[in-house]
Amino acid sequence: MRAHWPAVPPVRSGPALDESQNLTRPEKTLTTVLLLRSNVSDHLHLLGPAELRLLIRNEDSRITTTSGLANGYQQANVVILPKHLANDFEVFCRSNPAPLPLLYCSQPGETSCPLLAKDADIRTDISQYRVYQDGVLVKSVSSLQNYSDSLRTISQKQSVPSDEWSDMVCFYLGCSFGFEGSLKKAGVVVRNVEQGRxxxxxxxxxxxxxxxxxxxxLVVSMRPVPSTMLDAAVQVTHLNPQAHGAPVHIGDAAFLGIQDLSRPDYGDQVELQSGDVPVFWACGVTAIEAIVSSKPSLAFSHSPGCMFLTDVQDSSLVFHTPDSKKSQATSVTPELTPLCFQISQNPLLYSLASQRAVAKIRQLDAIIGEDPGLRGIKALFIQDELLRSCLALSHSSSVAITTGFPTHYMHSPPDETDGPPGAIAMATMMLALGKQVTMITDRRALLMNQAIIDEAVRTGVLKSTIPLVIFEESVPNSALHFLCHHGDPTKPRYDHLVAIERSGRAEDGNYYNMRGVNIKHLVDPIDDLFLAAKNIPGITTTGIGDGGNELGMGKVKEKVKKLMPKGDLIACDVPADYAITAGVSNWGGYAVACGLYLLNTCPAHQRYRKKGLGVDHQTPTELQDWTANLPSVDKEESILSTLVRFGIRSGKTAHLAMEVDGLTFHPTHSDIITRLLEVTLGSAK
Known part of the structure; x- marks a missing residue:
């Protein structure tokens, strides 16, 4: 008794391949195959998908993988499941769109897929299939058409009539092989094709x-890409969402839990060349893992690397819904095209953000770079430090923030109004995004800063309290033990340190205000944490400053020495990975909060962070919460008034008034905040 699969007509090979109209269908098919084999020799890559399917149907031994074949056309992963599992699997695909882009879902027993390929037969047109019983791989076969005996054997063991296989449903899922041709056209070398693997x-x-x-x-495929071609690879594949779209990870494989790139779970090892970066795309082989884990009584799939070749061009971006069977054009908005940025070297990590989000963050950078105090800070500016810091912070889960510049050594308290408002603005947004936030302060200021945090919570500036801790160098490796659980550098407590308007250590070991007065006796050695973090993989650092003597601004130390007043003396010697310069440091904190909002409302960045799993955009509740936790004129005026009540003074003038660095809150600071929000929320032209 054989399976009840509908009969499928032979491939129509076209006039160029038919020598005689008088041949019978079997004779035509055989003649076509012989002609293809004799004419193309080993140039399989020159053939179209229909010709290649014909060779596969006739078990041409040269086709062991479809990588590098049918360039310019979509390829498909294939999963065949019992009908009673079809609805669950369709929802699974919709819930995980990057690894499982659903191209077509068949009717029960349907062996053709006319919207994807003409004259196709899913029983014969893949070079190798896998057969699963109760989730266990039991056999690999070259055809399902002649699988009747094995089906009967399995059916008898399960006491299931073999005609039940007419109720099998076939799912066609996009494959990354479909974009390899576009990568080549863009000049991106495809290493697996180059290496014949x-x-x-x-x-x-x-x-x-x-x-x-x-x-x-999740299963991922990896292709080494030269670092100079990352943007091209990202943008080309972004345009083909039905072939998994843009990468879901770029950099160190350990972020994905992959321990050894030389030992792939499927496929072959592909070797990285000098200058290459490992780039990971979501992979349709995820469906095979779904079969293994769900243990259906019987299921079929393609063998990894042996795909179904469709007639759909990758540039058409056609998506077929299983219900309507109607094609829908996928719109591509240039502003949403992702750009690639390196955000960490050790371990290596890149991130993605849309052109729109990047442009807006650069607008924020320009606003905070204004210099109404005429301090000359534009000379310290580094392109995209704000952007890269925000990207790194977006990937962080536990952030420690420090601030405090006791410039007014003759007053009590000696601190200035620049720093704490920006720190609290960043903390507020990070808490809204679900990150753990800790504040680090000097022992002398512990009680005062706790009172400020409590007041910020009471007035609604902060959504919840923040742990406040101190760091003192009491034992050897104090910084390592502070930053890492049990002093183990593989177990950091924080993955990002931020210093905003924090007094930074100079080359001579002292701490100086802008007048060149040594205030070391008022400062705890929090700089040591930034120095230790340089040797702990996985901890990134940001410094925000407006004069060059702040912690983290050691990255621009030579510029400070050369261009800033008393630069040789006051320049901070301790660098951060990212040094954000602002006309007033608080503005840098506001910009970071706004930048995080922009990234978390950026579909390209969200998709990358979530590895293409689940919803690619924020929910209305999330958006409302994030918007409510942006800095605002009212909130920043409230926190500044709290500082003034605690006796904290303006940095430049020492006035106990509503000003920061000698600039009154209205109109200067309020105007900056308003403009940052206009850019962030989209009302700016």
Whole structure:
């Protein structure tokens, strides 16, 4: 008894391949295959998908992987499941769109897919299939058409009539092989094709979104890409969302839980060349892991690397819904095209953000770079430090913020009004984004800063209290033990340190205000944390300053020495990974908060952070919460008035008044805040 699959007509090979109209269909098929084999020799890459399917159907031994074949056309992963699991699996695909872009879902027993390929037969048109019983791989076969005996054997073992296989449903899922031709056209070398190997595929430690009986880890494919071509690779693949779209990770594989790139779980090892960066795309082999984990009584799939070749061009961006079976054009907005930025060297990590988000953050940078106090800070500006810091912070989960510049050594308290408002603005947004936030302060200012935090919570400036801690150098490796659990550099407590208007250590070991007065006796050695972080993989640092003597501004030390008043004496010697310069340091904190909002409302960045799993955009509740926790004129005026009540003075003038660095809150600071919000919320022209 054979499976009840509908009969499928032979491939129509076209007039260029038919020598005689008088041949019978079997004779035509055989003649076409012989002609293809004799004419193309080893130039399989020159053939179109229909011709290649014909060779595959006739088990041409030269086709061991479809990588590098049918360039310019979509390829498809294939999963065939019992009908009673079809709804769950469709929801699973919708919930995990990057690894499982659903191109077509068949009717039960349907072996063709006319919207994807003409004259196709899913039983014969893949070079190798896998057969699963109770989630266990039991066999690999070259055809399902002649699989009747094996089906009967399996059916008898399960006491299931073999005609049940007419109720099998076939899912066609996009494949990254579909964009390899576009990568080549863009000048991006495809190393697996260059090396004549199947692509490398890895199981990750990232769980997919569960749907019904289906849950499994994300599988990714890896292609080495020269670092100079990352933007091109990202943008080309972004344009093909039905072939998994843009990468979901770029850099160190350990972020995905992959320990050894030389040992792929599927496919072949592909070797990185000098200057290459490992780039990871979501992979349709995730569907195979879903089969293994859900343990259906019987299921089929393609073998990894042996894809179904469609007639759909990758540039058409066509998506087929299983219900309507109608194609829908996928719109591409240039402003949403992602750009790639390196945000960490050790470990290596890149991130993505849309052109729109990047442009807005650069607008924020220009606003905070204004210099109404005429301090000459524009000379310290480094392009995209704000952007990269925001990207790194967006990927962080636990952030420690420090501030405090006791410039008024003759007053009590000696601190200035620049720093704490910006620190609290950043902390507020980070808490809204679900990050853990800790504040680090000097022992002398512990009680005062706790009172300021409590008042900020009471007045609604802060949504919840923040742990406040001190750091003192009491034992050897104090900084390491402070930053890492049990002093173990593989277990950091924080993944990002931020210093905003924090007095920084100069070359001679002292701490100086802008007048060149040594205030070391008022400062705890928090600089040591930034120095220790340089040797702890996974901790990134940011310094925000407006004069060059602040912690973290050691990155621009030579410019400070050369261009700033008393620069040789006051310049901070301790660098941060990112040094954000602002006309007033508080503005830098406001800009970071706004930048984080922009990134977390950026579809390209959100998709990258979530590895293409789940919803790619914020929910209305999330958006409302994030918007409410942006800095505002009212909130910043409130926190400044709190500082003044605590006796904290303006930095430049020592006035106990509503001013920062000698600039009154209205109109200067309020205007900056308003303009930052206009850019962030989209009302600026």
């Amino acid at each position: 199947n692509v490398s595929m890895y199981k990750t430690a990232v769980p997919c979104i569960r749907a019904g009986v289906f849950s499994c880890p």
